[in-house]
Amino acid sequence: xxIPDFLERLGGFCHGRGLTxxxxxxxxxxxxxxxxxxMIESTVxxxxxxDHSVMKTAIHLLDLGGKRLRPLCVALAxxxxxxxxxxxxxxxxAAELIHxxxxxxxxxxxxxxTRRGAPTARRVYGNAAAxxxxxxxxVEALRRxxxxxxxxxxxxxxxxxxxxxxxxxxxxxxxxRLSAGRERYFQIVEGxxxxxxxxxxxxxxxxxxxxxxxxxxxxxxxxxxxxxxxLIDDLLDLTGDESLTGKSxxxxxxxxxxxxxxxxxxxxxPVLGRTLERLMAENDETEAPTVQEIIATLYRTxxxxxxxxxxxxxAERAVQCLAHLPPNxxxxxxxxxxxxxxxxxx
Amino acid sequence: xxIPDFLERLGGFCHGRGLTxxxxxxxxxxxxxxxxxxMIESTVxxxxxxDHSVMKTAIHLLDLGGKRLRPLCVALAxxxxxxxxxxxxxxxxAAELIHxxxxxxxxxxxxxxTRRGAPTARRVYGNAAAxxxxxxxxVEALRRxxxxxxxxxxxxxxxxxxxxxxxxxxxxxxxxRLSAGRERYFQIVEGxxxxxxxxxxxxxxxxxxxxxxxxxxxxxxxxxxxxxxxLIDDLLDLTGDESLTGKSxxxxxxxxxxxxxxxxxxxxxPVLGRTLERLMAENDETEAPTVQEIIATLYRTxxxxxxxxxxxxxAERAVQCLAHLPPNxxxxxxxxxxxxxxxxxx
Numbered sequence: 001x002x003i004p005d006f007l008e009r010l011g012g013f014c015h016g017r018g019l020t021x022x023x024x025x026x027x028x029x030x031x032x033x034x035x036x037x038x039m040i041e042s043t044v045x046x047x048x049x050x051d052h053s054v055m056k057t058a059i060h061l062l063d064l065g066g067k068r069l070r071p072l073c074v075a076l077a078x079x080x081x082x083x084x085x086x087x088x089x090x091x092x093x094a095a096e097l098i099h100x101x102x103x104x105x106x107x108x109x110x111x112x113x114t115r116r117g118a119p120t121a122r123r124v125y126g127n128a129a130a131x132x133x134x135x136x137x138x139v140e141a142l143r144r145x146x147x148x149x150x151x152x153x154x155x156x157x158x159x160x161x162x163x164x165x166x167x168x169x170x171x172x173x174x175x176x177r178l179s180a181g182r183e184r185y186f187q188i189v190e191g192x193x194x195x196x197x198x199x200x201x202x203x204x205x206x207x208x209x210x211x212x213x214x215x216x217x218x219x220x221x222x223x224x225x226x227x228x229x230x231l232i233d234d235l236l237d238l239t240g241d242e243s244l245t246g247k248s249x250x251x252x253x254x255x256x257x258x259x260x261x262x263x264x265x266x267x268x269x270p271v272l273g274r275t276l277e278r279l280m281a282e283n284d285e286t287e288a289p290t291v292q293e294i295i296a297t298l299y300r301t302x303x304x305x306x307x308x309x310x311x312x313x314x315a316e317r318a319v320q321c322l323a324h325l326p327p328n329x330x331x332x333x334x335x336x337x338x339x340x341x342x343x344x345x346x
Numbered sequence: 347x348x349i350p351d352f353l354e355r356l357g358g359f360c361h362g363r364g365l366t367x368x369x370x371x372x373x374x375x376x377x378x379x380x381x382x383x384x385m386i387e388s389t390v391x392x393x394x395x396x397d398h399s400v401m402k403t404a405i406h407l408l409d410l411g412g413k414r415l416r417p418l419c420v421a422l423a424x425x426x427x428x429x430x431x432x433x434x435x436x437x438x439x440a441a442e443l444i445h446x447x448x449x450x451x452x453x454x455x456x457x458x459x460t461r462r463g464a465p466t467a468r469r470v471y472g473n474a475a476a477x478x479x480x481x482x483x484x485v486e487a488l489r490r491x492x493x494x495x496x497x498x499x500x501x502x503x504x505x506x507x508x509x510x511x512x513x514x515x516x517x518x519x520x521x522x523r524l525s526a527g528r529e530r531y532f533q534i535v536e537g538x539x540x541x542x543x544x545x546x547x548x549x550x551x552x553x554x555x556x557x558x559x560x561x562x563x564x565x566x567x568x569x570x571x572x573x574x575x576x577l578i579d580d581l582l583d584l585t586g587d588e589s590l591t592g593k594s595x596x597x598x599x600x601x602x603x604x605x606x607x608x609x610x611x612x613x614x615x616p617v618l619g620r621t622l623e624r625l626m627a628e629n630d631e632t633e634a635p636t637v638q639e640i641i642a643t644l645y646r647t648x649x650x651x652x653x654x655x656x657x658x659x660x661a662e663r664a665v666q667c668l669a670h671l672p673p674n675x676x677x678x679x680x681x682x683x684x685x686x687x688x689x690x691x692x
Contacts, residue, residue, distance in 0.1 A: 054515035105481065109474040128455040131477060132514050135451065138484065139507045146501060158492060161485045168478050169400035 006067045009244075010340045017343050025336035032329065036075040036084045036092075040068065043093045047140075057125040057133035058140075061100050064116035069229070069341070070095035070196060074204035076337065077218050079330035081208020087148040088207035094141040094148075094157070095200045101137035102164065102192075104130045109172075110255050117246035145203075153203040160199040167191025176256035176280055178273050182263055186227065193233075194226030201225075217321050221334060224318035228342050231311035234259035236345070238295055239304055244346030250291040256280055260310065265303040272297050311342040352413045355590075356686045363689050371682035378675065382421040382430045382438075386414065389439045393486075403471040403479035404486075407446050410462040415575070415687070416441040416542060420550035422683065423564050425676035427554020433494040434553035440487040440494075440503070441546045447483035448510065448538075450476045455518075456601050463592035491549075499549040506545040513537025522602035522626055524619050528609055532573070539579075540572030547571075563667050567680060570664035574688050577657035580605035582691070584641055585650055590692030596637040602626055606656065611649040618643050657688040 011026035044062055048055055071092035078088035106112065107120040108127050114120060122130035138161070145154050171188045174180045201222035205215035236245050237252040238261060252259050253276075258266075265272050272294065279290045298304050318338040325331045357372035390408055394401055417438035424434035452458065453466040454473050460466060468476035484507070491500050517534050520526045547568035551561035582591050583598040584607060598605050599622075604612075611618050618640065625636045644650050664684040671677045 052512055052515040053519050054511060105477055109477060128518055129515070131451055131455060132511050132518070135481070135484065136508070136511045136515075138481065139504060139511065142488065143504045143508070146504060155492060158485060158489045162482070162489070165400060165478050165482045165485065166398055169398040169475070169482075172474055172478070173399050 005065070006069070009346060010344055013343045013345050014340050019339065019343065022336050022339045022343075025332065026340050029333045029336060032333070033072070033075060033079075036079075036089075037068065037072065039084070039089050040071045040075065040092050040096075043089055044096065053125055053129045054132045054136050057121045057129040058100065058104070058137050060121045060124055061104060061115070061133075062096070064118055066096075066116055068096060069337075070099055070200045072337070073197060073200040073222065073225075073334075074207070076330050076334050077201045077204025077210075078208035080214070080218065080325055080328065080334070081205060081210040083208065085207060087150050088204060090144040090148040091150065091153060091203045091207055092200075094144045095196065095203075097137045097141035097144070098157075098161070098164075098196060101134040101141070102168075104134035104137065106168075108134075110251075112251075114247050117243075148207070150203065150207045153199075153206050156202060157199055160195045163191045163195045167195070171257070174258065176258075178258060178266060178276055180258050180263075182260075185258065185260055185263055189227055189230045190223070193230040194223050197222035197226030197229065214325055217325055221318045221321040221338070224314045224321065225338050225341060228311045228314035228318065228338070231260055231307055231314065232342050232344060234261055235304060235307045235311070238298060241345060246346070250295070253279065253291060253294060261298050261303040261307040264306050265298050265301045268301040268303065269297055308342065315339055315342045351411070352415070355692060356690055359689045359691050360686050365685065365689065368682050368685050368689075371678065372686050375679045375682060378679070379418070379421060379425075382425075382435075383414065383418065385430070385435050386417045386421065386438050386442075389435055390442065399471055399475045400478045400482050403467045403475040404446065404450070404483050406467045406470055407450060407461070407479075408442070410464055412442075412462055414442060415683075416445050416546045418683070419543060419546040419568065419571075419680075420553070422676050422680050423547045423550025423556075424554035426560070426564065426671055426674065426680070427551060427556040429554060431553060433496050434550060436490040436494040437496065437499060437549045437553055438546075440490045441542065441549075443483045443487035443490070444503070444507070444510075444542060447480040447487070448514075450480035450483065452514075454480075456597075458597075460593050463589075494553070496549065496553045499545075499552050502548060503545055506541045509537045509541045513541070517603070520604065522604075524604060524612060524622060526604050526609075528606075531604065531606055531609055535573055535576045536569070539576040540569050543568035543572030543575065560671055563669075563671055567664045567667040567684070570660045570667065571684050571687060574657045574660035574664065574684070577606055577653055577660065578688050578690060580607055581650060581653045581657070584644060587691060592692070596641070599625060599637055599640060607644050607649040607653040610652050611644050611647045614647040614649065615643055654688065661685055661688045 007026055007030040011023045014026060015023040047059065049059060074088060074092035074095055075084050078084045103115065104121055107115060108122050108130050112120045113123065121133065142154070142157065145157055167188050171192060174184060174188070198219045201218035202215050205218040234252065237259065238250065240249065242248060275290060275294055275297070279294065282290060315338040319335050322331050322334055353372055353376040357369045360372060361369040393405065393408070395405055420434060420438035420441055421430050424430045449461060450467055453461060454468050454476050458466045459469060467479065488500070488503065491503055513534050517538060520530060520534070544565045547564040548561050551564040580598065583605065584596065586595065588594060621636060621640055621643070625640065628636060661684040665681050668677050668680055
């Protein structure tokens with residue numbers, strides 16, 4: 001049996017960092033959940049593939065794959081309970097569709113060029129199609145959640161979407177504001193990223209018939225996992241290997257997003273503020289050396305290391321949330337996912 | 347009591363065209379439904395008005411008013427049944443929010459400059475905020491529909507949104523295609539415009555406790571009303587008074603939208619095709635005389651008159667759908683709305 005790409009790479013990263021136990025768990029996870037992942041993939045593949053430009057735009061992004069971490073979270077959470085069902089599969093697909101919708105709209109807003117190692121959907125099909133494709137994916141996700149008929153999860157998804165959009169708004173308002181500190185940063189990340197992870201875990205738990213207390217514990221696991229995941233995303237924007245992340249280095253920087261490593265570095269070296277302001281004022285040709293200078297400052301001030309430490313800390317808090325859940329294979333797998341997610345390099 | 351602006355103007359247009367009976371009905375309608383309209387307006391006014399740029403962007407558009415024809419349809423449909431309730435009010439507001447969401451995204455896609463006599467939201471707050479504001483309004487509308495707890499209407503709204511987005515996609519693909527004929531035109535209009543009118547009437551009927559057959563009759567009334575409404579919108583783009591429509595003349599033309607009057611004129615004067623192609627290739631400075639030339643051709647070929655005739659025909663079909671509904675004041679009001687909607691000049 002083939003372990004899905006992302007999990008195989010994740011296992012590899014853990015092995016590389018000496019976490020051989022986690023590496024083995026991840027490998028076992030891949031074998032164990034392979035059928036769930038295959039069911040999710042075939043449900044995505046069975047989505048309507050008509051000639052409508054809006055559908056083609058959405059499918060362009062979905063077919064590029066990605067980590068499918070949110071659907072995996074739904075599947076694992078359902079297996080903490082009484083198993084992965086057709087309904088859980090629809091919820092898993094919905095989580096991926098919502099995530100994809102935000103990527104489509106974000107790439108229009110940020111004039112994104114590359115995503116998952118390929119030209120962004122808006123470059124291939126245009127901004128208009130990408131906007132409507134994002135709208136379509138939101139509606140398609142909600143229709144699937146509706147059809148799944150799992151109590152509470154539709155209301156929760158509508159609340160989650162509300163939270164995600166307000167966080168996008170907050171991020172927009174704080175673009176280029178170097179004075180935005182840690183509190184504002186976490187507020188944005190909790191809304192933008194963690195909220196969908198929370199929903200994925202919560203809804204998976206509901207589909208698996210878990211108690212309210214267990215679903216809430218999973219929700220809180222998702223909360224910390226989501227923050228940890230975003231911290232690593234911030235870090236990979238600055239230090240990642242482009243062949244693994246599928247996008248260029250320093251995009252957040254160029255877009256004026258004040259990410260966690262930057263906030264830490266700004267606290268430790270106020271001169272960095274002037275370099276960042278220069279970057280934002282620069283044109284394409286002169287900015288590459290400035291980006292390199294900023295990244296050097298981040299290393300020198302230990303901001304990169306501290307970002308990974310903070311991510312590990314949040315991953316540990318995620319694991320703590322699992323303490324009172326049924327101690328089965330799926331709960332164990334969620335532990336491995338949390339630990340591995342902060343060791344990833346792509 | 348003050349009759350709402352739009353209804354007063356609508357009554358005036360009917361009076362001007364010698365339809366004094368309809369004009370009186372419209373005036374009576376304004377008096378009769380004033381409290382419903384006030385309840386809808388105060389619900390819109392009570393929407394969250396925080397500092398989030400996304401909310402400010404959405405509120406900018408909502409506060410500019412507009413005709414509020416879709417909420418009026420929900421209110422009237424509910425009164426064909428057992429009356430306008432809090433739940434019906436939420437559905438009415440939801441219809442307006444969905445309509446506003448499409449305007450926000452359309453204005454980004456079409457680089458719209460003016461809407462309701464004011465700068466478009468995207469010009470005031472930027473494209474990014476307008477995209478997220480549209481997303482927010484869709485989610486906010488769905489949350490309200492969910493809270494209203496009227497059976498069937500949420501599923502129907504999700505299906506309606508699906509239909510609307512695919513029609514936007516189709517419109518995008520047919521932009522500038524002069525060969526797109528009547529069939530394609532009606533396919534787009536039915537999805538883009540009529541579907542939301544259908545939902546407004548259907549959901550209002552459901553909220554008013556009407557039978558399935560009555561709700562279906564209202565749905566079909568909405569179908570024909572929506573098509574009639576769009577035909578007049580097409581016509582006003584070419585012949586409207588900018589102070590009444592709130593937007594410049596010939597926008598559809600410049601955007602390459604092949605509207606009904608154009609299709610008719612192209613059938614009657616094939617030379618028009620070359621003029622249209624010239625317009626699409628032109629820059630801003632030279633296009634004004636071309637637009638005037640095209641409009642002259644539309645008058646000369648009777649395409650303008652035929653468009654209004656077609657709209658009147660669809661309005662009559664809408665009225666026919668009301669035949670078996672309870673013959674009360676609200677049903678009578680819907681008749682007047684259908685007749686008046688095609689006589690409007692703004």
